[in-house]
Amino acid sequence: MITATTITKPDLRNFCRAQLSDFLARIAIPTSYHRRIFNLIHRPQLNDLATLTDLKRTVRETLVDQAQISFLQPEKAELSKDGTVKLAFRLADNSLIESVLIPEQDRHTLCVSSQVGCAMGCKFCLTGAMGYQRNLTPAEIINQVLATITYMIQQGVRRATTREFINNLVFMGMGEPLANYDNLLTALNILMDEQGLEFTERRITVSTCGITPKIGALGRDAKVNLAVSLHSADDQTRSQLMPVNRTYPLDQLLAACRDFPLGKKKVILIEYILLQGINDSDHDARLLAKKLSNLPCRINLLPYNESELLPFRCPELQRINAFQKILRDLGYITIVRDSRGADISAACGQLAGKTTRCQPRTTTKTDHY
Numbered sequence: 001m002i003t004a005t006t007i008t009k010p011d012l013r014n015f016c017r018a019q020l021s022d023f024l025a026r027i028a029i030p031t032s033y034h035r036r037i038f039n040l041i042h043r044p045q046l047n048d049l050a051t052l053t054d055l056k057r058t059v060r061e062t063l064v065d066q067a068q069i070s071f072l073q074p075e076k077a078e079l080s081k082d083g084t085v086k087l088a089f090r091l092a093d094n095s096l097i098e099s100v101l102i103p104e105q106d107r108h109t110l111c112v113s114s115q116v117g118c119a120m121g122c123k124f125c126l127t128g129a130m131g132y133q134r135n136l137t138p139a140e141i142i143n144q145v146l147a148t149i150t151y152m153i154q155q156g157v158r159r160a161t162t163r164e165f166i167n168n169l170v171f172m173g174m175g176e177p178l179a180n181y182d183n184l185l186t187a188l189n190i191l192m193d194e195q196g197l198e199f200t201e202r203r204i205t206v207s208t209c210g211i212t213p214k215i216g217a218l219g220r221d222a223k224v225n226l227a228v229s230l231h232s233a234d235d236q237t238r239s240q241l242m243p244v245n246r247t248y249p250l251d252q253l254l255a256a257c258r259d260f261p262l263g264k265k266k267v268i269l270i271e272y273i274l275l276q277g278i279n280d281s282d283h284d285a286r287l288l289a290k291k292l293s294n295l296p297c298r299i300n301l302l303p304y305n306e307s308e309l310l311p312f313r314c315p316e317l318q319r320i321n322a323f324q325k326i327l328r329d330l331g332y333i334t335i336v337r338d339s340r341g342a343d344i345s346a347a348c349g350q351l352a353g354k355t356t357r358c359q360p361r362t363t364t365k366t367d368h369y
């Protein structure tokens with residue numbers, strides 16, 4: 001489900017290999033070239049089909065005449081004191097999206113966006129406060145990866161092959177990936193293609209706020225890691241924090257997680273943002289443990305990244321540790337995750353684009369989210 005942008009000729013980066021092959025056949029490019037062309041167009045630093053001088057001249061000219069490739073360049077790169085880099089990309093329709101590059105020793109994780117804004121309206125999230133603007137096309141998803149690798153090369157990072165630049169790719173940026181399902185799937189196909197970007201299933205994680213029917217579909221259609229933003233084990237609290245819970249309540253969501261096909265030694269990642277006085281009590285921790293019983297999972301506790309635009313607060317360290325201890329004592333692998341890039345608004349829930357005008361949310365004691 002690619003939506004039209006200002007592009008007139010077909011953008012080859014919107015096609016998985018089978019779709020590209022169909023298109024190339026239609027413009028009379030011999031089959032013997034299809035695989036090679038798919039490989040060439042997913043190389044970083046390529047932004048013009050006319051520069052594909054490896055191809056026979058007639059083939060190249062047909063491509064240039066009938067098609068194009070889109071590409072992204074960071075409009076802004078912000079460097080956090082912890083080494084995290086937030087890259088802002090201007091799209092063809094002038095929308096702004098962000099990706100976050102997180103270095104860890106000699107590894108790099110890239111967090112990509114799947115939509116401009118988000119319709120899910122989670123109350124603690126600045127992207128949610130933007131509202132939904134549109135889905136990203138497969139090319140706009142892929143191009144975040146290619147543009148980031150290009151940026152890394154320009155910064156002096158050297159690797160033997162393209163696949164070694166980014167070790168892990170997480171769909172945890174702007175937007176709800178499962179609400180842009182068809183384009184996500186095409187992008188995953190390209191990312192995981194051996195002639196594309198060669199990501200293995202272990203290296204890609206798709207995160208959802210809980211669009212239950214699509215979790216089942218993802219389990220059937222793609223072999224990737226699944227992360228679920230839970231943030232409360234109590235339906236009433238979760239519905240207030242995350243409107244999606246009114247449509248797909250916890251028991252339905254966790255049933256879909258239990259049915260999600262997991263490879264050997266794989267688990268579902270449970271994300272839980274700790275919000276002071278809302279979901280951080282001992283009772284909340286025990287309830288979480290109870291709800292997650294029989295689910296192979298790992299729990300990531302995320303101390304909330306405070307924003308003056310939203311009314312939530314981060315619990316004290318002592319409370320965070322107590323919450324973690326309860327879960328650990330009950331047998332759950334539970335990690336308190338570092339907040340990376342918070343000083344440049346690149347941490348979880350902080351991506352909103354510089355053009356966004358988020359209005360501060362006011363709160364009362366009885367209606368604090």
Ligand code: SF4
Nearest residue numbers: 118120122125128175
């Ligand atoms: S937390 Fe994720 S799903 Fe919820 S509003 Fe933010 S971007 Fe959307």
